[in-house]
Amino acid sequence: MDKFREECGVFGIFGHSEAANLTYLGLYALQHRGQESVGIATSDGARLQVHKAMGYVADSFDEPTIARLAGMSAVGHVRYSTAGESGLKNAQPILIDCAHGEIAICHNGNLVNAQELREMLVSQGSIFQTTSDTEVLLHLYARSKAPTPEQAIIESVSQAQGAFSLVFLTKDRLIAVRDPHGFRPLTIGRLGDAYIVCSETCALDLIDAEWVRDLEPGEVFIVGPDGEKSIHPFPPARSAHCIFEHVYFARPDSYVFGRSVNEVRTEFGRRLAAEQPAQADVVVPVPDSGVCAATGFAEASGLPLRMGLIRNHYVGRTFIEPHQSIRHFGVRVKLNPVKSILQGRRVVLVDDSIVRGTTSRKIVRMVRAAGASEVHMRISCPPTISPCYYGVDTPKRSELIGATHSIEEIRKYIGADSLGYLSLEGLLTGVGPSRQSYCTSCYTGQYPVAFPRSEAAHLQLALKLVE
Ligand code: SF4
Numbered sequence: 001m002d003k004f005r006e007e008c009g010v011f012g013i014f015g016h017s018e019a020a021n022l023t024y025l026g027l028y029a030l031q032h033r034g035q036e037s038v039g040i041a042t043s044d045g046a047r048l049q050v051h052k053a054m055g056y057v058a059d060s061f062d063e064p065t066i067a068r069l070a071g072m073s074a075v076g077h078v079r080y081s082t083a084g085e086s087g088l089k090n091a092q093p094i095l096i097d098c099a100h101g102e103i104a105i106c107h108n109g110n111l112v113n114a115q116e117l118r119e120m121l122v123s124q125g126s127i128f129q130t131t132s133d134t135e136v137l138l139h140l141y142a143r144s145k146a147p148t149p150e151q152a153i154i155e156s157v158s159q160a161q162g163a164f165s166l167v168f169l170t171k172d173r174l175i176a177v178r179d180p181h182g183f184r185p186l187t188i189g190r191l192g193d194a195y196i197v198c199s200e201t202c203a204l205d206l207i208d209a210e211w212v213r214d215l216e217p218g219e220v221f222i223v224g225p226d227g228e229k230s231i232h233p234f235p236p237a238r239s240a241h242c243i244f245e246h247v248y249f250a251r252p253d254s255y256v257f258g259r260s261v262n263e264v265r266t267e268f269g270r271r272l273a274a275e276q277p278a279q280a281d282v283v284v285p286v287p288d289s290g291v292c293a294a295t296g297f298a299e300a301s302g303l304p305l306r307m308g309l310i311r312n313h314y315v316g317r318t319f320i321e322p323h324q325s326i327r328h329f330g331v332r333v334k335l336n337p338v339k340s341i342l343q344g345r346r347v348v349l350v351d352d353s354i355v356r357g358t359t360s361r362k363i364v365r366m367v368r369a370a371g372a373s374e375v376h377m378r379i380s381c382p383p384t385i386s387p388c389y390y391g392v393d394t395p396k397r398s399e400l401i402g403a404t405h406s407i408e409e410i411r412k413y414i415g416a417d418s419l420g421y422l423s424l425e426g427l428l429t430g431v432g433p434s435r436q437s438y439c440t441s442c443y444t445g446q447y448p449v450a451f452p453r454s455e456a457a458h459l460q461l462a463l464k465l466v467e
Contacts, residue, residue, distance in 0.1 A: 002359035003289070004244060004384070004394050004442070008092075008108040009033030009199040010186070012075040012167040014174035014223040016194035020069035023076040026196070026203040027057045032251055033108070033199060034078035037091035041104035043171050044071035048102040052091040075169040077106040080393065090132045093169070098142035100149045103170050107134040108184045108199055109163030110391035112451045117159060137166070150175060150222055154233045162449055163242075163390035165215075167197055173224040180237035181448060182217030183390045183439060185245060185256045195223045200254035214258060239437035240448040244392065246431055247381045248352045252292050259432055262292055267430040268380040268422055269296025269350065276420025277301060278348045278376040282341065284308035286351040286363060293380035294350035303348065308341040308367070331362040343371030350378045354410065355394075357401035361414040368415070377416040382424045383407070386445040394442065 009030030013019050023040050038060045039052035051069060053060035057078060077092035093104035111117070114133030121139045122128070128135055140156030149170050157166065163183035168175040176197040178186045189196040191209040198204065201211050215221055218234040241257045242249070252262040272293060283303045285294030288311060298305035312334055347367055354360045354377075364375050383402025387394040397403045401410055411419035424443055428435040441447045 002355045002357070003353065004248065004355060004388065004392050007034060007080045007110070007391050007393055008106075009078045009203075010075070010106040010108050010165060010167045011077075011198040011203055012073075012106070012169065012174050012176060012196065013191075014073040014195045016072060016191060019072055019074035019194075020066045022191070022194075022196075022207050023074040024057065024061050024066055025207050026198055027076045027078050029203040029206040029251075030078055030199055031057050033249065034080035037079045037088065038077065039091050039093050039106075040069055040074055040076040041093040041095055041169055042069040042071040042074040043102075043169055046171060048095055048104055048169065048171065050093055050095045050104060052088060052093075054088055054091070073169060073174055075104055075106050075167045075174070090130045092132075092134065094130065094132070094135060094138060096138050096142065098138075100141065100144070100152050101171055103138070103141065103149065103168055105134060105138055106167045107132075107137070108165040108186075108391060109179065110389060111136065111160045111164065112162035112389055112449055113160065114162075136160075149173065150220075153177065154220060154231075158234060162451075165199065173222060175223075176215055176221045178215040178217055178219055180218035180234045181240040181439070182257075182437075183240055183242050185241070185250070186215045187255075188212045188215060188221065195228060197221065200250055200256060202251045202254040205253065211255065238448060239434075240390075240439035241437055242390065242392070243427065243431065243438040243440050244381075244388075244442065247427075248289055249392075257431075257437075258434070264431055265292035265352075265380070266296035266299075268427065269293035269298075270300040271296075271426040271430050272350070272378050272380050272420070272422045273297040273300035275423055275426050276378055278346075278378065278418060278420070280346040280348045280374065280376055282306050282308065282345050283348045283350060284341065284367070286349060287311040287335065289353075290349075290351040290380070293352060293378075294348075297348065297350050297378060301348075306338075306341045308338050308347065308370075309335045309363070310338060311335055331359060331366060335363065335366070337366055337370035339370045342367055344373055345371075346374040346376070347372040348376045348378055349416075350380065352380050353384060354379055354401060354414070355384060356399055357405075357410060357413050364415045374417045375415075376418045377411070377414060377420075379419075379421045381427055382421050382443040383410075384442045386442050388442050389447065389451040390439065390441075390449070392442075 011026035041050040095104040117136045144152035146152040165184040165186040166177040189204040189209040283298040285291040385403040
């Protein structure tokens with residue numbers, strides 16, 4: 001589907017006899033944050049061991065593998081590649097042994113100065129094993145002369161800029177770090193005496209753990225033999241929580257940045273109905289991304305909500321395409337229209353975003369072909385006009401239809417009778433009183449952390465799409 005893609009989910013647990021198993025379950029709950037590779041590292045108090053694989057969590061671990069991952073503490077990672085090519089060598093946790101002892105790292109985010117740091121390290125003799133931006137942190141850590149692993153982590157992370165929610169595992173400590181802007185989420189939970197850190201609260205729910213609080217931006221949270229401690233070693237910075245977590249990435253059953261994703265997303269839908277009403281008979285979500293916003297839209301507009309598109313949840317990565325052309329095949333393998341709901345009706349289709357426009361165009365055509373008399377597309381965020389440099393996979397600006405086309409041009413391209421987006425003001429009001437603490441760069445093109453000039457090439461505009 002034509003979506004921005006979250007790149008990673010992280011999980012860590014300290015002080016539980018089933019550390020590897022609970023990490024496996026936590027990653028299972030975080031699978032939506034990355035589907036290309038998965039890994040778990042554990043510590044038995046003396047040594048660390050790791051298992052990594054390409055593919056889904058459920059396909060990558062079996063009972064003997066989990067049983068081999070012995071120990072009372074563990075970290076885990078699901079990955080969709082952003083910085084660094086895909087492949088097992090870039091899968092995380094990355095485990096190294098150095099003067100500070102063994103350490104495993106899991107990273108959600110993107111370091112905007114990774115290339116610069118890497119060039120500096122290579123020029124001084126470092127040999128890299130991956131193309132991932134995360135490895136630079138380990139090189140900085142290994143070179144640090146700080147007296148303790150904690151201080152070496154702080155010294156190395158202090159040199160990084162950009163987005164990082166990090167979970168480290170040493171032989172006897174779990175250390176979590178969130179960047180001073182707090183781009184990506186990271187939250188703390190408890191399960192009996194055990195401590196957990198993870199990307200979203202849905203991972204806590206699955207293992208019956210209790211939510212405690214979010215890590216604060218710039219916080220370093222350490223759990224070890226002497227209990228927990230928290231320090232704030234970095235200079236304070238303007239908060240820039242990724243608003244796209246609320247629009248699309250996070251699971252609706254999670255609490256992210258202190259708010260229920262379901263509630264925020266439903267409120268976006270209510271505001272969308274107020275800002276962009278439609279004369280229609282029925283509200284239909286594009287599943288699953290549009291469901292919460294469509295619920296809010298239906299509630300505020302008084303129109304019935306019906307599941308006029310059904311998603312096939314069991315689409316594999318590869319399937320055998322038909323030799324003969326089947327209309328809308330690519331999208332139909334994932335979504336199928338319910339004719340009894342759509343036929344003869346004026347339909348409001350609600351989705352969370354339009355990135356390139358190609359999928360929306362196919363869906364609108366499919367809904368019309370199923371008999372809808374009118375199709376009114378409503379999007380629960382503003383047009384996405386700029387790429388993300390903080391750990392989200394986005395096309396370059398020239399491929400973002402919102403950057404190169406007016407709303408009327410997009411409407412024509414996707415073939416809808418009308419098209420309406422939620423305004424930036426509506427989006428910021430929808431997230432609640434902490435509206436100043438969000439990053440909205442992909443809607444505004446204004447970036448809270450500068451990125452390297454080489455990346456700026458992605459901002460160039462290209463030729464407009466043609467029919
Ligand atoms: S640019 Fe967009 S996707 Fe990236 S962190 Fe900011 S709000 Fe999130």
